[in-house]
Amino acid sequence: MKKNLTACFFVLILSLFVTLEASAGSTTRLGGQDRFDVAINVSKSGWPSASTVVLANWEAFGDALAATPLAYKYNAPMLLTKPGALTPRTKEEIKRLRAKNVIIVGGTISVSNTIVNELKAMGISVKRIAGNSRMEVANNISKELGASSKVVIADGFNFPDALSIAPYAARNGYPILLTNNKHNLEQSTQNLINSRNISQTIISGGPLSVSDTVYKSVPNPRRFGGNSRYEVSANIANAYFSSRSNAFVTKGTIFADALTGSVLAAKRNAPILLIESNSIPKPIKSSIANNEFTNFTILGGPISVSESINNMLKKKIVGQTIVIDPGHGGKDPGASGNGLVEKEIVLDVSKRVNSKLFNSLAKVVMTRESDTYPTLEARVNQAEKSGADMFVSIHVNSFTSGAASGTETWYDSTYAAAASKELAEEIQKELVKALGTNDRGVKEGGFYVVKHTKMPSVLVELAFISNSSDADKLASNTYRQKAADAIYRGIMNYYN
Numbered sequence: 001m002k003k004n005l006t007a008c009f010f011v012l013i014l015s016l017f018v019t020l021e022a023s024a025g026s027t028t029r030l031g032g033q034d035r036f037d038v039a040i041n042v043s044k045s046g047w048p049s050a051s052t053v054v055l056a057n058w059e060a061f062g063d064a065l066a067a068t069p070l071a072y073k074y075n076a077p078m079l080l081t082k083p084g085a086l087t088p089r090t091k092e093e094i095k096r097l098r099a100k101n102v103i104i105v106g107g108t109i110s111v112s113n114t115i116v117n118e119l120k121a122m123g124i125s126v127k128r129i130a131g132n133s134r135m136e137v138a139n140n141i142s143k144e145l146g147a148s149s150k151v152v153i154a155d156g157f158n159f160p161d162a163l164s165i166a167p168y169a170a171r172n173g174y175p176i177l178l179t180n181n182k183h184n185l186e187q188s189t190q191n192l193i194n195s196r197n198i199s200q201t202i203i204s205g206g207p208l209s210v211s212d213t214v215y216k217s218v219p220n221p222r223r224f225g226g227n228s229r230y231e232v233s234a235n236i237a238n239a240y241f242s243s244r245s246n247a248f249v250t251k252g253t254i255f256a257d258a259l260t261g262s263v264l265a266a267k268r269n270a271p272i273l274l275i276e277s278n279s280i281p282k283p284i285k286s287s288i289a290n291n292e293f294t295n296f297t298i299l300g301g302p303i304s305v306s307e308s309i310n311n312m313l314k315k316k317i318v319g320q321t322i323v324i325d326p327g328h329g330g331k332d333p334g335a336s337g338n339g340l341v342e343k344e345i346v347l348d349v350s351k352r353v354n355s356k357l358f359n360s361l362a363k364v365v366m367t368r369e370s371d372t373y374p375t376l377e378a379r380v381n382q383a384e385k386s387g388a389d390m391f392v393s394i395h396v397n398s399f400t401s402g403a404a405s406g407t408e409t410w411y412d413s414t415y416a417a418a419a420s421k422e423l424a425e426e427i428q429k430e431l432v433k434a435l436g437t438n439d440r441g442v443k444e445g446g447f448y449v450v451k452h453t454k455m456p457s458v459l460v461e462l463a464f465i466s467n468s469s470d471a472d473k474l475a476s477n478t479y480r481q482k483a484a485d486a487i488y489r490g491i492m493n494y495y496n
C-alpha cells in the first residue's frame with residue numbers, strides 16, 4: 001500500500017515535470033543519412049499507415065513543388081526515389097504503410113515506368129501526374145485537387161518560397177501554381193486561373209521571384225515578399241501561424257527535406273521556417289520569439305541543421321517574454337557624476353542585453369528604446385500587458401560621497417518572491433564576477449517596478465556613478481558589454 005502510494009506520488013511529480021517541460025523549448029529531429037531517410041522518418045512519424053503515397057524524384061524539385069496540397073488531400077506521405085528503379089528503402093516504407101495507391105508526380109524521366117511496374121507488381125494502383133513542364137505539372141495537380149477560392153503562385157525555378165507556403169496552401173486546399181523562367185505565367189496557368197472564381201491570389205516571394213507583371217495579371221493579389229527566402233518564410237509564418245506553438249525548421253538551401261516534411265507540417269498545422277545550418281536568420285529569430293513557437297520539428301540530419309541549432313531551440317528561454325527596463329530617461333536623467341549620466345548608461349547596457357536575449361530567441365520588450373520617460377506605472381502596465389515572464393530593471397547607483405562602491409541587485413517579495421530572489425542571486429553573482437566590483441549582495445526592498453510587477457522581477461544597480469573607480473567601468477564600452485553579458489548569463493542560469 002505504501003509502495004503504491006509512493007508510486008502514485010512519483011507519477012504525479014513526473015507528470016508535473018512533463019507539463020512544466022512542455023512550456024519550454026522542445027525539439028524532435030526527423031533526420032537520417034540522406035534525403036531518402038528523412039522522407040521515410042517523416043512518414044514514420046506522421047503515418048502509422050497510409051492508403052496513398054506520393055512519390056517524387058529525389059533530385060527534381062520542379063515536379064514535386066506543387067504536390068504538397070495533393071499529398072495533404074489524400075493524407076499521403078511524400079517519398080523519394082531515384083528514377084531508374086524504386087529505391088529499396090522507399091519500397092520498404094511503402095510496404096510498411098500498406099499503401100494501396102501511389103501517385104507519381106513527374107514524367108518518365110523523373111520516375112520511370114520500371115518503377116510503375118514494380119509498384120503494380122506489389123498490388124498497388126499507380127497514377128501519374130505529369131506535364132510538358134513543371135508549370136503544367138502544377139496545373140495538372142491543381143485539377144486533381146479540385147475547386148478552390150484561392151490559388152498560390154510561386155517561382156517555379158527556385159524552391160524556397162513555394163515550400164514555405166506549402167503547409168498553409170495544403171491545409172486550405174489551395175493549389176500552388178508556378179511561374180516560368182521569365183517570371184511570367186504560362187498561358188495554360190492564366191487560363192486555369194481565369195476559369196475559376198478566384199477571390200484571392202496569394203503570391204509567395206518578392207518581385208524578383210514572381211514579377212509585378214504577374215502580380216497585376218491575377219485576381220486580388222496578396223504578396224508575401226522579403227529580402228531573402230528567410231524573410232518570406234518568416235512573413236508567411238507571422239501571417240498564418242501566429243497562434244501556434246509548433247514550427248518546423250529546415251535548411252533553406254536544400255529542397256528535399258522541406259518538401260517531404262511539408263505534408264507533415266500541414267498535418268500538424270505548423271509553419272516551415274527556413275534557417276541556415278549553423279545560424280538562424282534574423283527574421284526567423286523574430287518570428288520564433290514573437291509568435292512564441294516552442295515546439296520544433298527539425299527536418300534533416302545534423303549536417304543540414306546542426307546540433308548547436310538543436311540545442312539552442314531546446315533552451316527554456318525560447319519564446320519567453322522578457323521586459324528590460326532601462327531606468328529613468330527623458331526629463332529624468334537619474335543619477336550623475338564623474339561626467340556620466342545614469343539614463344544614458346542604462347539605456348546602452350539594456351540595448352546590449354536585448355540583443356543577447358534576441359539571439360537566444362526570447363521575446364524582448366523594452367520599456368524605452370530612446371531618451372524618453374515612461375512613468376513607473378506605465379512600465380509596470382507594459383510588463384503586465386505583454387504577458388511578461390520576467391522583468392529586469394537596470395540602474396546605476398549613487399551616494400553623496402565617493403566612498404560607496406559596488407554592485408547590488410534588488411527584488412521585492414510582494415509577488416513571485418522566491419523566483420525573484422533566485423533571479424536576483426543569479427544576476428548579482430554574474431555581475432560581480434564580470435565587473436570585478438564590490439559585492440553588496442542581493443537586497444529586498446519595495447522599488448515601485450519590482451513591487452508592482454507580478455512576474456519574477458529584479459532591479460540591478462550596476463555600480464556607483466559617484467565612485468571614480470566604478471565610474472571608469474560604467475564609462476567603458478568593454479565593461480558595459482561585460483555587464484550586459486553578465487545579466488544575460490544570470491537570466492540563462494535562472495532558466496536552467
Ligand SMILES: [Zn+2]
Binds near residue numbers: 327328342396
Ligand atoms: Zn536609477
